[in-house]
Amino acid sequence: MKRKVLIIYTGGTIGMEKDYETNSLRAFDFNHIFNKIPEMNLLECEVSVHQFSEPLDSSDVGPEEWKEIAQLIEENYHLFDGFLILHGTDTMAYTASALSFMLKNLRKPVILTGSQLPIGDLRTDAKENLLTSLYYASLYQNDEAVVQEVALYFEYKLLRGNRCLKYSAENFDAFISPNYPILGESGVHLKVEETMLYRTPHQEDFSVDLHLNDSILLWRIFPGINLESLPQIPKIKVLILQVFGSGTIFSNKKTEEVLQKIRNNGTEIVVISQCVSGGISIGKYNNSNIFKKIGAISGHDITAESALAKAMHLIDNPNYSGDFAENFKKNLRGEISEIEE
Template identity: 75%
Template sequence: MKRKVLLIYTGGTIGMEKDYETGSLRAFNFSHVFDRMPEMNLIECEITVHPFRKPLDSSDMGPKEWKKIATYIGKNYENFDGFLILHGTDTMSYTASALSFMLKNLRKPVILTGSQLPIGDLRTDAKENLLTSLYYASLYENDEAVIQEVTIYFEYKLLRGNRTLKYSAEYFDAYQSPNYPILGQSGVHLNIEKDFLLRPSRDADFNVDTHLSQDVLFWRIFPGMHLEHFAEIPSMKVLILQVFGSGTIFNTTKTEQILQLLRERGTEIVVVSQCVSGGVSFGKYTNSNVFTKVGAISGHDMTAECAITKAMHLLENPSYEGSFAENFNKSLCGEVSLEHH
């Protein structure tokens, strides 16, 4: 039985070609991708291509586009066995994280991929990324999807989407999942680490929740920074602070006063680490105690991209019971390792 895969092309380098007059990259008509890559016809699945009307650079992808993708997957969920989203690399981790929260109780693969070089380049990474992603998107065993979550496939590695970050603008191996193991690797065989795959609860049905609030601010703390600037920013609902190491910040009376002021104004404060690997652990050092005092929320080992999209999804979302802090402290779809902290 041939599996059906819906391929959503949003834009990005993977669908570009070189304009030989100007030397710049331009988007080609992605509906003709089978002409560019006849190998796609050899894969044992039926592929339907749905390109965005206007292909977008990934720096133009945001909440509006995330909702559009989630809604489109929701509408077509019953008609396809898997979903593949082609996306520019710069913000792919944000989109993957946002989709992981919006597509609830997913039982089918949603895979994002892209490339560092255009599909027409001689040395392109686009073909391998696209072909292997199609394999993963159509991979079923005993009539059940092997992958039932939002993932990123890039340069021989399948990663949990909401655990990823782009760490290289230059190498083909552009993504890391520093706090969660690789879900699969493609070599001579397609390997899947089944123990690390997410499984939705059996009694919950798939549904799409596109709630996203943009009243979220992200700030990286640096030595000598004047926190007084925060007091001048008009009221924000969530402030995500990216702080040092395992959750430390300069230990001054001023720090506590400013953070307390924000909390009194009703701002939720979420704390994530500037370190790529590991996470926040309040109380480990004295200089993290201020966060406990003011009632800040630990982001544990979440990536910045994930913490931002999770906050956007949870903030004032009527479909969640309990407070923002209670929900943020839960692992909703494998985005955080709570047991290690």
Template identity: 75%
Template structure:
């Protein structure tokens, strides 16, 4: 039985080719993808292509585009066995994280991939990324999808989407999940680490929840920073605060008063770490105790991309009855370590 995969092309380097008159990279007609990569026809799956009308650079991808993708997957969920999204690399981790929260109780693979070099380049990584992603997007055993989550495939590695971060703008091996194991690797064999895969509640039904609020601010602290700037910004409902190490910040009276005032103004403060690996541990050092006192939320070992999109999805979402602070610490799609992220 041939599996059916819907390929959604949003834009990015993978869909570019060089215009030899200008020397610039321009999008090519993605309906000709089978001519560019005839090997696609050799894979045991049927591929339907749905390109964005106007291909977008990944820096132009945001909440509106996330909603379009999520709802298009929802609309076609019953007609396809898997979904492959071709995306620019710079914001792929944001899109993968957002989709993981918007696609509830997912039981089919949603794979995102892209490339560092255009598909027409002699040394391109696009072909391998695209072809192997199709394999993962159509991988079934005993009539059940092996991958039942949003994942990123890049340079021989399958990674949990909401755990990824782009750490290289230069190398083909551009993505990491520092706080979670690799889900699979492609070599001579196509391997999957089944013990690390996410599984939804077996009694739940797939649905799309495309709620996204943009009333979220991200701020990275640094030595010598003037916290007075916080009092000058417009009121925001959620502040994702990226702090030092396992959760420390300047131990001053001004820090305490500034953060307390933010909380009095109704701002939820989510604390995440500037470290690539590891996470937040309130109370480990005395300079983290301020966050416990003001009722800040620990992001544990969540990535910045996942923290931002999770906050955007949960904030003022009418489909949840629990308070934001209780929802955020839950491990909803495998984005943090532990049952409730603690």
């Protein structure tokens, strides 16, 4: 039985080709992808293509585009066995994170991929990324999808979408998952780490929750920062503070006063680490206890991309019982590790 996969082409380098008259890159009609990669005809899956009316640079992909992708998956969920989203690399981890929260009780693969070089380049990474992503998007065992989550495939590795980040603008191996093992690896054999795969604990049917709220700000703390400017920003629902190491910040009365003033204004404060690997451990050092005093929320080992997407999804979302802090602390889609503080 041939599995059916829908490719959703949003834009990005993977869909570019060189215009030799101008020597610049331009998007090509992705419906002609079989002409670019004839090897696709050898795959044991049926491929259909939906492309955005105007291919977008990934820097132009945000909440409205996330909703468009989620709606496309919702409309086609029962028509296809898997979904492959082709996307520019710069914001791919944000999109993957957002979709992981918007797609509830997902039981089919949703894979994102892209490339560092255009598909027509001699040394392109686009062909391998695309072909192997299609394998993962159509991989079934005993009539059940092997991957049942939003994942990102790049340079021979399958990663959890809400656990990864782009760390290189030049290497083919551009994405890492610093706090969670890889889900699979492509070599001579296509490997899957089955114990690492996410499975929804709920029995409910698949559904899409398009709720996103942009009343949010990410602020990176640095030595010498003037914290007095923080309360002067327009009132927001959630402030994500990216602090030092495992959760430290300047130890003085003024810092506590400023952060408490923000909390008193009704803003939730989420604390995440500036470190790529590891996470927040409030109480490990004395300079982290301030966050316990003001009632800040620990982001544990969540990535900045995932923290932003999760917060946007949870702010004033009527589809969740409990308050924002209670829900943010939960491991909703495998985005955080179970860490005891």
